[in-house]
Amino acid sequence: MVTNWLSYSLSDFLMFGPEVFLRLFVRINQDIWPWQSVAVAMVIAIGALLVRGDAMARRGVLLLVAAAWLWSGAGFLVHYYGPINLPAIWFGWAFVLQGALLTVAALLWPWNAAKTRPACSRWSTGVGWIMLVGVSPLVAVAQTGNSLALSMFAITPDVTALGAVPCMLLFPRRVRWLFLSLPLIWSLFSVATLWTLGTWVLAVIPGATLVLAALACFINPRWAQNPD
Amino acid sequence: MNPIPSSGERLPAVGMGTWRTFNVGGDQYLTDQRTEVLKTFFDLGGTLVDCSPMYGSAAEVMGEALDTLNAREKLFSASKIWTGDGDATRQQDRESRTKWGIERFDLQQVHNLVAWQQHLATLQQMKADGDVRYIGITTSHGRRHGDFARIMETEPLDFVQLTYNVLDREAEDRLLPLARERGIAVIVNRPFQGGRLFRRFQSNALPSWADEVGCRNWAEFFLKYILSHPAVTCAIPATTSVEHMKENMGALYGALPDEQQRRRMAAYVAGL
Numbered sequence: 001m002v003t004n005w006l007s008y009s010l011s012d013f014l015m016f017g018p019e020v021f022l023r024l025f026v027r028i029n030q031d032i033w034p035w036q037s038v039a040v041a042m043v044i045a046i047g048a049l050l051v052r053g054d055a056m057a058r059r060g061v062l063l064l065v066a067a068a069w070l071w072s073g074a075g076f077l078v079h080y081y082g083p084i085n086l087p088a089i090w091f092g093w094a095f096v097l098q099g100a101l102l103t104v105a106a107l108l109w110p111w112n113a114a115k116t117r118p119a120c121s122r123w124s125t126g127v128g129w130i131m132l133v134g135v136s137p138l139v140a141v142a143q144t145g146n147s148l149a150l151s152m153f154a155i156t157p158d159v160t161a162l163g164a165v166p167c168m169l170l171f172p173r174r175v176r177w178l179f180l181s182l183p184l185i186w187s188l189f190s191v192a193t194l195w196t197l198g199t200w201v202l203a204v205i206p207g208a209t210l211v212l213a214a215l216a217c218f219i220n221p222r223w224a225q226n227p228d
Numbered sequence: 229m230n231p232i233p234s235s236g237e238r239l240p241a242v243g244m245g246t247w248r249t250f251n252v253g254g255d256q257y258l259t260d261q262r263t264e265v266l267k268t269f270f271d272l273g274g275t276l277v278d279c280s281p282m283y284g285s286a287a288e289v290m291g292e293a294l295d296t297l298n299a300r301e302k303l304f305s306a307s308k309i310w311t312g313d314g315d316a317t318r319q320q321d322r323e324s325r326t327k328w329g330i331e332r333f334d335l336q337q338v339h340n341l342v343a344w345q346q347h348l349a350t351l352q353q354m355k356a357d358g359d360v361r362y363i364g365i366t367t368s369h370g371r372r373h374g375d376f377a378r379i380m381e382t383e384p385l386d387f388v389q390l391t392y393n394v395l396d397r398e399a400e401d402r403l404l405p406l407a408r409e410r411g412i413a414v415i416v417n418r419p420f421q422g423g424r425l426f427r428r429f430q431s432n433a434l435p436s437w438a439d440e441v442g443c444r445n446w447a448e449f450f451l452k453y454i455l456s457h458p459a460v461t462c463a464i465p466a467t468t469s470v471e472h473m474k475e476n477m478g479a480l481y482g483a484l485p486d487e488q489q490r491r492r493m494a495a496y497v498a499g500l
Contacts, residue, residue, distance in 0.1 A: 014248070015248055056293050
């Protein structure tokens with residue numbers, strides 16, 4: 001039985017080709033136009049809130065990230081990706097659950113007790129995050145050569161996971177893993193899928209998410225060391 | 229055209245697979261493109277189309293393409309039962325028929341021997357009731373050939389589907405001779421190893437004697453190697469390209485290699 005399973009390769013489990021997968025980005029962008037502007041506004045708002053850095057701002061960041069999990073999960077994963085790849089539907093509902101859990105955590109966590117960071121740290125975090133999430137959509141364009149294939153934060157899952165991971169540093173390490181598990185598992189799945197499809201450029205995003213998520217499991221900045 | 233041994237009905241020797249190629253979700257642009265591929269297949273004399281519930285949205289896309297082409301009378305429909313629930317045979321057959329928009333399948337197969345005892349018993353009853361015309365079992369990638377042979381020896385089957393190509397030739401040892409002996413039609417899947425044969429050999433020139441075996445391109449070379457085996461009824465290459473479909477259907481025409489030429493073809497590819 002084991003030898004039987006070993007005779008399979010990853011490509012045997014993929015029921016679609018790269019053309020169909022890459023068209024998903026074009027299709028969702030065409031279908032939701034002009035609602036991409038909401039995603040752009042979310043990115044700018046999260047960056048600005050990271051710069052502000054007070055208790056309300058932290059709560060706002062996490063509520064917006066929660067909305068991004070919900071939107072990309074129910075939209076891209078369940079509605080677009082799911083019909084060609086069944087596990088995408090399971091991941092889609094996991095994204096929705098992650099969004100719901102993050103909403104609850106953002107509302108209930110005692111942010112008032114969190115330490116305030118110095119201004120230079122807040123500015124570098126906010127601007128750095130916007131640059132990361134602002135450049136990442138271009139990777140799908142580079143892969144496809146089609147400007148309609150922008151893979152935006154809150155709309156597509158890989159960039160959403162990439163953008164969400166640094167925001168989880170707002171939580172202390174002992175609870176952070178709860179919200180890092182899904183981006184880790186999703187990114188492993190995504191890297192394997194993209195590698196098998198031969199869309200190596202696109203695999204950079206979940207690859208970077210894996211690295212960031214692994215780092216986020218260990219680092220513990222002072223401003224994230226909230227009291228109980 | 230090759231006869232189905234259990235009935236004598238004749239089938240064009242090149243059919244069409246849908247693994248990966250027809251799973252395009254709700255993408256209308258790609259659905260229209262795949263419809264053109266199917267139209268080319270029918271225009272060039274093809275009839276047998278094979279699908280499975282495992283292939284994502286492929287069955288729905290096939291149904292939409294058949295609606296567009298209004299071509300169900302040209303079709304020899306082949307699907308599979310792919311569920312570990314041995315009691316769900318009829319339900320999955322019904323779901324697949326709804327997606328294809330047909331009243332019954334010409335051929336229904338147990339996919340990769342999943343829960344085969346129960347599914348095959350139900351399929352035998354369905355055939356007796358006239359709910360399906362032919363029944364069979366499938367395997368791929370050379371898996372479970374021992375179990376496969378035992379089922380071929382003991383169960384009444386119209387068709388078997390297996391992997392066979394110029395590199396994957398294990399079926400020549402036992403399964404293909406057994407199919408001839410038992411009067412079972414053979415559908416060959418993965419005739420191009422899922423496209424790997426082209427990636428590996430297409431940069432090489434065809435042998436100088438290719439026209440002697442009726443081959444003008446690599447697609448015909450790979451397919452005619454398969455179709456010239458006396459046990460093979462039909463091969464089912466899958467493609468997303470109209471041009472590739474034309475090349476595939478070219479294997480229906482012209483000379484087929486004899487046994488000595490087949491050995492030469494296999495040796496040529498092995499030497500590249």
